[in-house]
Each structure stands twice: as structure tokens, then as C-alpha cells.
Amino acid sequence: MSTGERTRSLRRAAVTLLAAAAAYEAVARSGFFPPALLPTLPAVARALVATTMDGTMPAHAFHTLYRVLIGFSLAITVAVPLGILMARFRPVENFVLPLASALMPIPSLAWVPVFILWFGLGDTVSILIVFYAALFPMLLNTWSGVRAVNPLWLRAAGAMGADEKALFWKVMIPGAFPFLITGARQAFLRCWIAVVGAEMIAASNWGLGWVIFDAKEFLNTDVMLASLVVIGAIGFAVERLLFGSLERATVLRWGMVRAATT
């Protein structure tokens, strides 16, 4: 894409967004829908600023992120070693794979009521739901990543006198890394959906999902839209900035995959 075309695209994108915002604003102001259901954009911006200033929105975001972080780390600690074991040892694979394929199609949100009964309302439920949501993408990607390591590399390294430990750390892990990153990305996207849903259903006073659901009761549509913006922004930031830079720092630099054409 030439630079001229690029600026034209950017200009058109800006025009589209402005037009969409103007159309929304016009509908909101026309009074066709009650303003409680369709707040104007300045009202949403005001709600966003107000809740950020008094510290509630950051606190909600913090709680949500905390749950995601704990659940996600737990999932990685379980899934990566298990995936590697599955790929290396046939009996482990034979044991885990049928269970995983039976559990995987169950949406994590289906477990929320069951977990509420077992563990009570609160953090535990959300963390476990996040764990469940992240576990399977991570497990499957680790498993296929380790299996996809080119056997030629292993034999070459072996021929050059690498011992088991060096093989593992220097060949297998870097070889499987593109899959691990893909797995972590997918896992994060699923967690991010699951945590919002879990917070809505397992009400717990804090959390971005809970804010949206709670604001519905009081028809605070502006707060709902403001937290939607925050949820989207955090998801986007983690996906693009965190995983994007992780990918650039590891697999792209090692030359494992060519830069994605975006």
C-alpha cells in the first residue's frame, strides 16, 4: 500500500468514525429513545471521567485484572507442563486427550452456577472460571507445538552432542514457542470473555462485568457504556501491546515465523 493510499485510508477511517459518532449523537438527541437507554456521547465521556476520578473504575478494572492474572497464571502452570508431557509420553496423551476433548466443548460460563454452589460467591468462582477458559487453548497449543518441533532439529542437536536438558531448553521450547504464544493469545481472549460473564453472574461487588450488570438495575446506561469502553481498551491493549511485543521479542527475533502481514 503506497503512502498516498494509506493516508486516504486513514482519512476515510476518521470520516467513518466521525460520521458514526454523529449519527449516534443525532439519534440519542432526537428523543426518539429515552435518554436513560441511549445516553449521548458527552454523557458517556462524563461518566467515564467521573468514575475514573473517584477511583471506582480503576478499582473495578484492578479486580478484574487480578482475577484474570491469577486464573491465567494457574492455567499456564498446569497446561504447559501437562502439554509437554502429553507430547512426549504416549500414555499421558492417551489419558488426558479424551478427557480434554470431552471437557473442552463445555463453555466455561456453564460452570458458573455449579461453581457458585461449590465455592460460594466471590473471587474463587471467577478465578476458577478464568482458569477453565484458559486451560484448554493453552494445553492443546502446547501439545501440538511440542509435537510440531521438527525432528530434524532434535537429531541435529543430538548429533552435535546436546544432552537432554539442552535439547529441552534450547530446541524444544523455542521450537514450540510460536504455538505457546498463539495458545496464550487465544487463552487470554477466552479469559477476558469468561471473566466478564462470571462477574455478571457471580455478583461480587467489584469488577468490570459486575459494574455493567449493576448499572443496568439503575438504568445507568452511561456507566454501562463507559465500562464497555474500559473493557474493550484493556482487552485491546493486552492483545496488541503485550502479546504483540512478546511475539516480536521472541519468535520473530528468533526467525521462527515471518512477521504477520497486518
Add this chain to the structure above:
Amino acid sequence: MPDALQAASAQNTLEFAPSAGAESGWRVIARTAFPFLVVGALWELVARFGTFPARLFPPLEDIASAFVRLSVSGILPHHALDTLIRLSAGFALAAMVGVAIGFAMGRSRLAEDICLPLVSIGAPIPGIAYAPLFLLWFGLGNVSAVLLVAFVSCFPIIFNTWTGVKAVRDIWVRSAQAMGADDRRLFRHVILPGALPYMLTGLRLGLAQAWRILVGVEMLAAVPWGLGWLIFGAREFLNTDIMLAGVAVIAIIGLALEKLVFQRLEAFTVVRWGMMR
């Protein structure tokens, strides 16, 4: 092609590792059943020893009897049917809208410039977060649930159709045109088959996403029937056996969707045309 890798790992299909080959069917069945037996036995042990109250952690035969009782009385099939109808209505809507928008974006520069910013802003927000908003706008019940499912599964379909249409090689289009293909035939014989692998990936991701969201939406939207509602409602009465029977049905439907719908579809079209090995 960098996204070949992504596609390979993104599909989350489980094909059992091709083992030694000469293994008999019985052995495979036994091997697959074994882990379930172990987990079942463990569950049974924990349930029997009464570490947890039986109301919260029912033994397997309670779950099985709840399953049978509710199936025979027609309650469970009714719930499952309503969920499936909602899923197919939402998904059909998403497939039509998503493929249409994706094609428009892929073929026309103007449509791409207009739609891409809107789609890339809408996509990263988890669909379930819109649920309360949809409930306010469209009321409790079916309309909200179906619209939300459609909205959520739209995005992967749009993105993948768009990528697929863009990935059709210029040279195919040009050689078809040089051989005198009109627009309709160009579309039907070149662009559609060329974009189909991506489109199918998009449809499959969309369906998977719709499925994951739907159960949660049913809990929130207070629909009268539906598996999500069944599980959520059973919690009020501490009917853990019914809840777990509901979860089992959800697992069966999810597995069937994956195995029967998409793997078949893919085998029939894309693999046959040699677009994908």
C-alpha cells in the same frame, strides 16, 4: 505464509494422534474409555465418602437418573431444542450479515475503509459485556439472546471472509477475466472457492463463539427454556444433579457441533477442492 501456522494451531480440533496404525478398534475404545472410568471412580469415591454434602456433590448415579428422568419427561430435550434454535437463528443471521459485509470489504476499497474501523472497534470487546445493554434495549427474552449471539459471532466471520477474499490471487482473477468470465461467474467460480477456506474457518470460529456466549446469555436473559437457564434455575433449588446433567448435555451438543458440522463441511468442500491439505 505466516497465517498458515496460526490457522493450524487456531482450530483447536482434536484429532487423535495417529498411533501405530494396526491397533484394533476395541483397543482404541478401551483406551479412550479408561480415563473416564478412572475419573468416574474418583468422583464416586469422593461423593460416597461424604466429604461434601451429597446435595452439592451428588454421586454419578444421581446425575444419571436425573438425566434419564428429565429426558423421558421431555424437559431436557425441550431445553436443548430451544438452545439449539436460538443458536441456529443467531448464527444464521451472523453468517448472512458477516459474509455479506466481509465480501463487500474484500472487493471494494470504499466498503473496506468504511467498515474496518467500526469492526475493529467492536471486535475486541467481549460479547457478553454487551448483554446487559442488549437486555435494556431489546428487553428480556429471546430477541436479546438471538441478537447478541448474532452480534458476537459476526466478527470472526467478517474478518475471515474479508481476509479470504483478499487472499484470492490476483492472477486467478485476471486469468478468469482474460478467458471472458463475467462478474457472476468470476464470483461463483473463482472468488467464492478461493475464499472458502478462510470463510469456513470464520464460520467455525463464529459458531464456537456463539456457543460459548449463548449459555451465559441464557442465564442472564431469563428466557423460559434453554440449557443455560436450566442450570441457572436449578441452582436456586440446590438441584446439583440436574445442573450436572445439564452440563453433560451441553458437552454432548458442543462435541456434536464440532465433529458433525464443521469437520464434515470442511472435508466435503475445501479438502476436496485441494485448497487445503
